[in-house]
Amino acid sequence: MKDHVHKIQEARIKQRVTQTSSVIPKTGTIHQPLNHFDRKDDKTFPQKFFVNDVYWQRSDGPVFLYIGGEGPLSKFSVLFGHHVDMAERHGALLVALEHRFYGQSINPDGLETENLRDLSSQQALVDLAAFHHYISQRFSLSHKNTWISFGGSYAGALSAWLRGKFPHLIYGAVASSAPVQAQLDFSSYNRVVGHSLMNEAVGGSKKCVAEVKGVFAAVEAALLMGNEVEVGKDFGCCETPFKPEDKMELLQSLADIFMGTVQYNEEGVAFSIAELCDIMTNKSEQNKLKEEAYDRLVKLVAMYRAREKVPCLDVSHEKLVLELRNTTATSSYRQWFYQTCTEFGFYQTCEDTSCPFSRMSTIQSQTELCSRIFDIPQDHLPVHVDFTNQYYGGNRPQTQRVLYVNGNIDPWTELSVVWNDTMVDNDRVILIDGTAHCRDMNSDKSMDRPALHQARKEIGRRVAVWLKSAALAP
16 A cells, blocks of 8 residues: 555556656765674675755755655655755755665665565665765764754654764754554554544544445455355455465455555545545445445445456465565565564554554554565564663653644554653654545645644644754854
């Protein structure tokens, strides 16, 4: 879903930038150590970056660093977005660095399991510090050139952590939808999905959630009663879900439609929360006749497949395993799953009673893949997650000049910082009403919600204050 959203957004950005800008960013590659923490290891990998110096006031203009996350980095990272708008306003140099082991920043054998040990957020932060040094030398920067970092989702966490671990390099950081708290069993994700589907301000309702809960129970019952052939045909499955693990994949694929709708509400996915709930509660134009909830879900999935150009729902668990084992894949799925096993968890389970979907999605079923794919014992995962929170401070960081921006219908808000701390920084949180994942990072549009317009103004104000205080520093 995330890859799909990025493709949609990039297509829209490309069209807009082509129409409004003739700027061609500089692109380059630096060679980074594969292991910054072992001086005896001289292996390197190529890391891609982009530079846009069109707005830069060369003597003492600031530097805005866009941090790449768990996917390929696009040139539009220095051409479009709220950070670019602010860069133009403040005369900033725009730079962006692709995350190691994603996109083109990987060696040919990088996805082999034994080589993935060099993929971690800790290594990524040192990559960014080394990139800071490289850019400073290349553009003859000094302490007068104030660095501000920006990132969204996992990269938002990296933005916050970069400021925390390298405060002498990064003066301030904007962390959008940043899950800084690692959590093995992220059951609260689906609790927020349920609450957001009830949120009338974005088109949800209690009836919508009740219908969703009921229809998932009905689908699960049909599968357990031996109606796999009929259910498979109803939802356009690529194969009939006879095996228990394939039944689970089907139920997860159905849940993903709802989860993606909430996380990326009004961001270009197949449905908004309002439209999805209209269909599930029989209010939409397509549903003029009274239908059972099961039939409405069948229709919803058919619409989803048509809009997303999905020929059939892939429900084969074995195919999922093969995809995760693919060391030549062009997607980012294998790398990111490895990081969930070794650092973050983030497994969106459904064992909590508040979850509106099938209870078949358990922590056991998800973490089992860590041992099966990467030979990482399941009982090691809690230790990995605990280390991450000890290393970075979890959702109670003691770092100043980090701005945490979240939307209150985004499930990832549960793992971010959503309260101010008078002992650390009493002005570090922006919570946007009715807004989903990373929406603040886009440029302002007239159709955006008023709260989103106001949030971007406040982000701009905070960045301006940081730059002013940096300029006054001795």
